[in-house]
Amino acid sequence: MTTDEDAILRRYLLSWIEFQDRLFLLRFPYYPLLIGYVGWDAWGNLSAALASGLVPAIIELAAREWRKTIKREIETIDLEVHLRELAIYVGVIYLMLLLPLIAALFAPGFKQTFLVACLAATQIATMCADPPLQPKHAILAASIALVGFVIPPFAAQYHWAGIDFVFFGLLVAGVVSLSVSQMNIRHDLFSNIIENERHVREKQLLVHELSKAKVEAERERDRAEEANRVKSSFLAMMSHEIRTPMNAVVGFSDLLANGSEDEKTREYGGYIRSASHNLLSILDDVLDFSKMEADRIELERERLRLDDFMESMSFWARRAGDKQVEFDSHYETLDGLIVLGDEGRLRQILSNLISNAVKFTPEGGRVSLNAFIVSSDSKKVKIRFEVADTGIGFSDDVARKLFRPFVQANSAVSKNFGGTGLGLAICSKLVSLMDGEIGATGREGEGALFWFELPFERAECGGAHAVDAA
The missing domain is CATH 1.20.140 (Butyryl-CoA Dehydrogenase, subunit A; domain 3)
Known part of the structure; x- marks a missing residue:
């Protein structure tokens, strides 16, 4: 037994x-x-x-x-x-x-x-x-x-x-048959009880194993998150340490490119300056992303006149023109609208999206920046920003992973256009920190549309100060 x-x-x-x-x-x-x-x-x-x-x-x-x-x-x-x-x-x-x-x-x-x-x-x-x-x-x-x-x-x-022997025979047969029936019923009942008990034990064991697996998974998740935080802190520190001497390299390369009388020196200084600016751009992305991963990003709340801000983004017309790409912007509904927000981070998001649009749009193409009110009340207003282009576009499969870190459409994009694959991930995190949402649509060979919506508090409803977004 x-x-x-x-x-x-x-x-x-x-x-x-x-x-x-x-x-x-x-x-x-x-x-x-x-x-x-x-x-x-x-x-x-x-x-x-x-x-x-x-x-x-x-x-x-x-x-x-x-x-x-x-x-x-x-x-x-x-x-x-x-x-x-x-x-x-x-x-x-x-x-x-x-x-x-x-x-x-x-x-x-x-x-x-x-x-x-x-x-x-x-x-x-x-x-x-x-x-x-x-x-x-x-x-x-x-x-x-x-x-x-x-x-x-x-x-x-x-x-x-x-x-009456017949009567006694029937009585004996009755008792024996009842005893046999009782014995069979008890045997079946006992077998069923044992089988049910076995099922219960198996289920209990399965629940116990699942609980252990859940605890272990949570422990591994905590370890992974801790390792990720350590990695992000290390990247943030290293990016900052590298950026400091790079500023010196950029400064002296400017002197060589602009102040030297020797033509070859100016040419080589220009190469160094261009490469330095590219490296600084990469370091900026890594530094920002590392800060976000380490929950060290701070958002400002300052008065921001949106039509003036959108006007300031018109400098992209010159950069787009250098590549023979037409640039236009539309923000008529924002005239006179003053809100509280982080101008620097908003500029970073739009600049990243516009930069990508210009980069992936061939000569003769067009890039458009649009901003308009989605909803409004006496205290808050929601603004939608859109960056559209007539560039190379992307497939539905690419669209589903665009905002993941270190992701680009394919290896050809990385080879032909460069970049770290962090820009859109940074935009997504910043929009999330601002309680907004971001998305993109596109078709291969027919261009793309990147958009994000942000809620702003009207400037009359509060003062300007910094808040910790973490």
């Missing part, structure tokens, strides 16, 4: 004992009185009635004490020994219910009704007992019960030749 089966059987036995204790309250006064009446009816005197009723009463009380002992020691009892005792107990209960029949055979006033009473009592006891017996123990219990049917035929040879 496995540990699970042992535990289940102990619980089953305890449940059966508690059920028998409840039946005892009904059976104890009833059966002794019934059998006592049979003794009085058979012999016709009070002594016989008391003796007939006393035997089952003593057996019932002894059985009750036995059940108390088992209930008290249910966790430590030897199941094999006590299940054998239980079989004897059940068999004796059955035998006790046949005592009126045995007594009636030796009594001068034998009546057929005694047999009917014994049969009814035996059937009731068989149906109510239902102990958790194993097959070998069930056979032992049935064997003891059959003793009550073996005695009368032998006694009848000496006392009463008119006994």
Whole structure:
């Protein structure tokens, strides 16, 4: 017997004992009185009635004490020994219910009704007992019960030749069939309980494993986030450390490019200046992204007149013109609108989007900057900014990953146009910090549209100060 089966059987036995204790309250006064009446009816005197009723009463009380002992020691009892005792107990209960029949055979006033009473009592006891017996123990219990049917035929040879053997045969067959049915029902029930218990244990084990996996996943996530924070802090520090000497390189390259009298020196100084500016641009992206990853970005809240701000972005027309790309802007609905916001970060977002648009638009193409009010009330206003171009565009697959860090459309884009792949990720993070949303649509070879919407507080509703966006 496995540990699970042992535990289940102990619980089953305890449940059966508690059920028998409840039946005892009904059976104890009833059966002794019934059998006592049979003794009085058979012999016709009070002594016989008391003796007939006393035997089952003593057996019932002894059985009750036995059940108390088992209930008290249910966790430590030897199941094999006590299940054998239980079989004897059940068999004796059955035998006790046949005592009126045995007594009636030796009594001068034998009546057929005694047999009917014994049969009814035996059937009731068989149906109510239902102990958790194993097959070998069930056979032992049935064997003891059959003793009550073996005695009368032998006694009848000496006392009463008119006994109905057919009736006794049917009675024996009834008790045996009931015992076999009970045994099969108990076996099926016990098997089902064990199977259900196994399923419960498997589910509990699965839940436990899932809980462990969840805890481990959370631990790994925390480690990854911590490693990411350390990496971001390191990049931010290194980018700053590299940027400082690069400023010197840019300054002296400007002197060489503009102040030298030697033509070759000016040419080489121009190369150094161009490369230095490109490197500084990359460092700026890395520095900004690292600050965002390390939650070290601060947003300003300052008065910002949006039409003047949009006018200041017109310098992109000259840069676009250098590449033979037309640039135009439209922001008529923003005239006179003053809000609170971070002008520097807003400029960074738009400059990044416009720079990309100009970069990916071939000669003869067009780049448009548009800004307009989406919604407005007395305290807040939501503005939508759009940057459209007639450049190379992108596919739907690329659109889904554009705003991820270090992502570009494909290797050809990186090779032909350069860049770190951080610009759009930085824009997305800045827009998110400003409680806005950003998106893009496009088709390959037909251009692209990048947009973002930002909520602004009207300048009349608050003063200007810095807030920590982290």
